[in-house]
Amino acid sequence: MITCSEATRHLWEYLDATADQATRDAIEEHLARCRACCGELEFARELRRFLASSARDEVPDAVLRRLNETLEELGP
Amino acid sequence: MPECNKAIPETVLKNVGSVAFANVKTVDNAADQAERFRTLAQEQLPRLYSIARRLVGVDAEDAVQDCLLKAFQGFHQLHETAAGPAWLTRILINCCRDRGRAVGRSVQQVELDELERFSLFRKIAYEDPYPYSDSLHLDFLDEFGPEDVRAVVMKLSMLYRIPVVLVYMDGYLAREVADLLDIPLGTVLARLHRGRKLFEKQLWDYAETHGLLRKAAR
16 A cells, blocks of 8 residues: 555645546555545645635726727737 | 736837738738737636736736737737637746746745655644634635735746646646646646645745734634
């Protein structure tokens, strides 16, 4: 069985579905027996959600107006 | 947020137009091409601005302006309209990268061994910053507002910031980022790994230096 440090090294790849099948199998085997790494996995999931929901940026009206003005000025 | 309000000099616009239409034979075609470019760019402006804001912060408007001018110059090279959004994103990323280089922000260097060993999950559990909490790790994340997250992301060097922002904030797949940056998938995955580690480390450092741990412990 892989060690905790090997398992945690690949947890994000596991969540991102970029880990290869052998690594996925090894992580799942490890997680079935290690509560501490299950906590790491859950936190990695939360961190992904945290990043995805953070800092959504709307374009301020004034910025959008200026960028559109630039577009209107482009031409032959 | 400081707003930039730089009008594009007329000479620049004229030069951009002369390059963009170098291969266009009639005025009608040139006008049609300009209109098609405007339609594409207007649709993409909110998305482009949002990516730029995460990559270069307050320089976002300038980066998008750079992107629009460069894209307009090269628009005749875009043969498939469907490829337009990805093509604009690639140009924007290059503009952001150029701005990141020009500004030359200092980014904290962390020893690689130390970084590999760092686990934010374990750090929070070990330091136990909120002793009466039943959900220690979630409480830690709840302390960060959007501006705090933006500040932490800006502490990553461009090398790591670009893949982290595109994959974890904008929902691109790692292989799409590899295509956008024209680098191997393995390189993107390696940068994502290190970028995530740096992000976790910077989150903790930021919480310490900005009183987020003390604030929550009250």
